[in-house]
Amino acid sequence: MTATEVQPSQGDTRARPGPRALPAAAALAVLVAALAVLPLVSSDSRLFTMTQMFMAITIASSWNLTGGFTGYVDFGHVVFFGIGAYGTGIVMNKWHWPFLPALLLGAVAAAVFAVLVGSATLRLRGPYFSIAMLGTYGAMREIVRVWKPVTGGGSGLSLPLVHNRPIFYYVTLVLLVVFLAAIWWMRRTQYGASLVAIREDEIGAEMRGINTTVTKASIFTMAGFVTGIVGGLWAYQNTFISPTIVFVEGTTIDAVMMSMLGGLGTVAGPVIGGALIFWLRDVVWARFLDYHLMVQGAVLILVVLYFPEGIVGRLSRRRGAVSLAHLWRRRRADASSPPDES
Amino acid sequence: MTRLLQATINGVMLGGFYAVVALGFSLVWGVLGVINLAHGELVMLGAYITWVMSRDYGWEPFLAAIVVAPVMFVFGYVLQRVLINRVIDKPHLTSLLVTYGLAIIIGNAVKLKYDATPRSVTTALRGFWPLGDDITVPVTKFWVLVSALVLMTSLWAFLRWTRLGASIRAASQNREAAKIVGIEIGRVYALTFALGAVLAGFAGLLASPIQPIFPLMGPVLTLKSFVIVAMAGLGRIDGVFYGGILLGLVEVYAATYVPEVGTNVGVISSFVLLVAVLVLRPQGLFRGLKAAR
Numbered sequence: 001m002t003a004t005e006v007q008p009s010q011g012d013t014r015a016r017p018g019p020r021a022l023p024a025a026a027a028l029a030v031l032v033a034a035l036a037v038l039p040l041v042s043s044d045s046r047l048f049t050m051t052q053m054f055m056a057i058t059i060a061s062s063w064n065l066t067g068g069f070t071g072y073v074d075f076g077h078v079v080f081f082g083i084g085a086y087g088t089g090i091v092m093n094k095w096h097w098p099f100l101p102a103l104l105l106g107a108v109a110a111a112v113f114a115v116l117v118g119s120a121t122l123r124l125r126g127p128y129f130s131i132a133m134l135g136t137y138g139a140m141r142e143i144v145r146v147w148k149p150v151t152g153g154g155s156g157l158s159l160p161l162v163h164n165r166p167i168f169y170y171v172t173l174v175l176l177v178v179f180l181a182a183i184w185w186m187r188r189t190q191y192g193a194s195l196v197a198i199r200e201d202e203i204g205a206e207m208r209g210i211n212t213t214v215t216k217a218s219i220f221t222m223a224g225f226v227t228g229i230v231g232g233l234w235a236y237q238n239t240f241i242s243p244t245i246v247f248v249e250g251t252t253i254d255a256v257m258m259s260m261l262g263g264l265g266t267v268a269g270p271v272i273g274g275a276l277i278f279w280l281r282d283v284v285w286a287r288f289l290d291y292h293l294m295v296q297g298a299v300l301i302l303v304v305l306y307f308p309e310g311i312v313g314r315l316s317r318r319r320g321a322v323s324l325a326h327l328w329r330r331r332r333a334d335a336s337s338p339p340d341e342s
Numbered sequence: 343m344t345r346l347l348q349a350t351i352n353g354v355m356l357g358g359f360y361a362v363v364a365l366g367f368s369l370v371w372g373v374l375g376v377i378n379l380a381h382g383e384l385v386m387l388g389a390y391i392t393w394v395m396s397r398d399y400g401w402e403p404f405l406a407a408i409v410v411a412p413v414m415f416v417f418g419y420v421l422q423r424v425l426i427n428r429v430i431d432k433p434h435l436t437s438l439l440v441t442y443g444l445a446i447i448i449g450n451a452v453k454l455k456y457d458a459t460p461r462s463v464t465t466a467l468r469g470f471w472p473l474g475d476d477i478t479v480p481v482t483k484f485w486v487l488v489s490a491l492v493l494m495t496s497l498w499a500f501l502r503w504t505r506l507g508a509s510i511r512a513a514s515q516n517r518e519a520a521k522i523v524g525i526e527i528g529r530v531y532a533l534t535f536a537l538g539a540v541l542a543g544f545a546g547l548l549a550s551p552i553q554p555i556f557p558l559m560g561p562v563l564t565l566k567s568f569v570i571v572a573m574a575g576l577g578r579i580d581g582v583f584y585g586g587i588l589l590g591l592v593e594v595y596a597a598t599y600v601p602e603v604g605t606n607v608g609v610i611s612s613f614v615l616l617v618a619v620l621v622l623r624p625q626g627l628f629r630g631l632k633a634a635r
Contacts, residue, residue: 073435120621127377127434131568132620139613146606290454297446304439
């Protein structure tokens with residue numbers, strides 16, 4: 001690698017707001033304001049689609065924290081969504097808790113699970129971490145299916161009925177905006193730089209005094225917590241949960257695809273990728289419903305092979321944003337040396 | 343005691359089948375360096391070919407091998423040339439995502455064609471051989487185990503004694519050196535992947551008479567292959583065999599001794615085994631010829 005590849009990304013992302021910051025901020029404010037008044041003019045089904053999109057983008061952004069910023073590609077991320085949904089669902093169904101404390105409990109359960117699983121799997125590098133998380137997801141799905149007295153097994157759980165689309169719309173919108181702002185801010189802190197340092201060169205980061213174990217575990221926990229919140233919200237909105245509709249691989253694939261299409265390891269990437277994919281789904285794929293998943297698989301392959309740096313990466317390449325190709329060249333060096341020669 | 347013996351017999355037989363499932367996966371990973379997440383889908387294709395031959399022409403499943411082998415060989419060869427070849431030099435995550443996309447496409451294409459109903463194939467080799475009091479040997483599974491041993495021995499002999507086998511081993515050990523001594527690396531890779539696809543097809547054939555087959559059966563088989571290869575260490579056929587047997591035993595013991603939900607516990611235990619092996623011994627339980635990379 002050359003020095004020019006690494007240096008600007010640090011200098012640029014932590015620089016003071018440039019001359020283009022003001023128009024960008026104004027555009028963002030207009031967008032958020034437009035989204036805020038949308039329920040006044042829009043139909044319920046449109047709001048529902050938008051709510052689903054906000055949830056998917058929030059999950060993708062949390063996946064991007066570990067997969068994009070820190071370089072640990074999680075193939076079982078939906079497990080946190082499932083635990084959040086079930087944590088919320090179980091206490092609402094069995095103990096009749098009100099929604100908000102139940103939601104909090106579900107999210108905390110997902111975060112605790114992230115700590116426990118992460119402490120084992122985050123020691124693994126590259127594909128081993130990815131596959132271990134895929135296994136974790138598979139195991140949890142089966143455990144939920146088996147543990148009938150608590151989870152209701154394969155026949156699922158019902159939650160109290162609620163029919164208020166605008167509420168869910170606003171809650172998911174606020175969650176997404178707050179979360180994105182937090183990521184944007186975090187990216188500019190020392191902590192955010194540590195994440196990228198771990199992705200670029202984990203051993204080097206450790207030698208420079210970054211406590212990589214704590215950094216990795218904390219970002220993984222944060223990702224799990226936020227995905228858990230989305231899971232709880234989704235469960236309440238859907239009023240019914242079962243292993244087959246909550247622990248869906250497609251949720252993870254969506255998160256990966258949105259992040260990659262938009263730009264891995266960027267704040268705006270999952271948002272742009274998510275909006276694009278939802279638009280495509282609405283306009284194009286709805287006509288070929290049977291082929292939906294096949295098209296999704298094909299898009300994944302094409303993006304990975306021909307567009308690995310994503311939209312944001314392509315646009316901002318000159319400004320030194322970290323591209324996926326760049327990240328994965330590093331990972332190759334990492335993965336081609338055996339993990340343990342003992 | 344009877345129960346333990348019976349469970350052990352069943353576990354070893356299931357394990358033999360799992361070993362065949364993992365065989366092609368191990369070969370492709372070891373030689374091409376590609377973790378093929380669509381491996382389970384190749385197994386599923388083999389199972390569906392067998393099912394079609396049995397349904398339309400009334401063929402014995404074991405006989406369907408003469409159709410499965412050429413079809414899977416050509417499919418694997420073309421797939422490697424068109425797609426897999428593009429990810430060989432790329433980082434692992436590229437190949438993981440590409441083969442993941444491929445798995446989704448194959449699984450859903452078969453689902454569109456033959457819908458999601460689980461199918462089964464009947465064979466004349468069925469029934470049980472009594473073996474002492476209350477212990478029986480299921481005939482079909484016995485022949486599956488025999489086929490597994492034959493397949494593994496043939497693969498071993500092929501790699502050991504044929505010229506192409508030597509080229510494949512050379513390519514897996516040192517790609518550059520293999521090129522220098524005049525091995526056409528592209529051809530060897532394509533043939534290896536085709537061979538892996540054939541082995542996967544055979545695994546599907548063996549699955550068809552002993553368990554229900556359905557379009558989305560693939561991902562679980564891929565993960566089990568990964569467990570076995572992670573335990574075996576890359577590039578070891580005997581390791582794959584022991585790993586398969588171990589997994590089979592774990593699943594059957596769980597199914598036998600955990601009341602009611604045993605079968606699901608078996609599935610869980612294989613995933614737990616996967617995570618545990620990866621975390622505790624990433625270089626494999628039986629030391630591989632080379633550490634997993």
